[in-house]
Amino acid sequence: MPSTQTSTPVAIPAVSPRLLATAAGVTGVMLLLAYLVAFDQGGLSQSGMYLHELMHDGRHLLGVPCH
Numbered sequence: 687m688p689s690t691q692t693s694t695p696v697a698i699p700a701v702s703p704r705l706l707a708t709a710a711g712v713t714g715v716m717l718l719l720a721y722l723v724a725f726d727q728g729g730l731s732q733s734g735m736y737l738h739e740l741m742h743d744g745r746h747l748l749g750v751p752c753h
Contacts, residue, residue: 724750 723744745751 723748
């Protein structure tokens with residue numbers, strides 16, 4: 687028996703490349719910030735522990751051990 691149901695096309699919204707680039711950029715900045723606050727122990731700064739000292743209070747506020 688042939689089916690009497692008709693299928694309707696589903697519209698899939700297109701995501702613009704500009705939106706994808708913006709989302710990727712924001713995600714990258716947030717990941718870099720999370721790394722700097724939580725894990726950097728002076729490895730990125732070439733002249734000492736400037737980033738570590740800058741993010742030190744943020745580490746303790748978030749409960750991340752740093753020493």
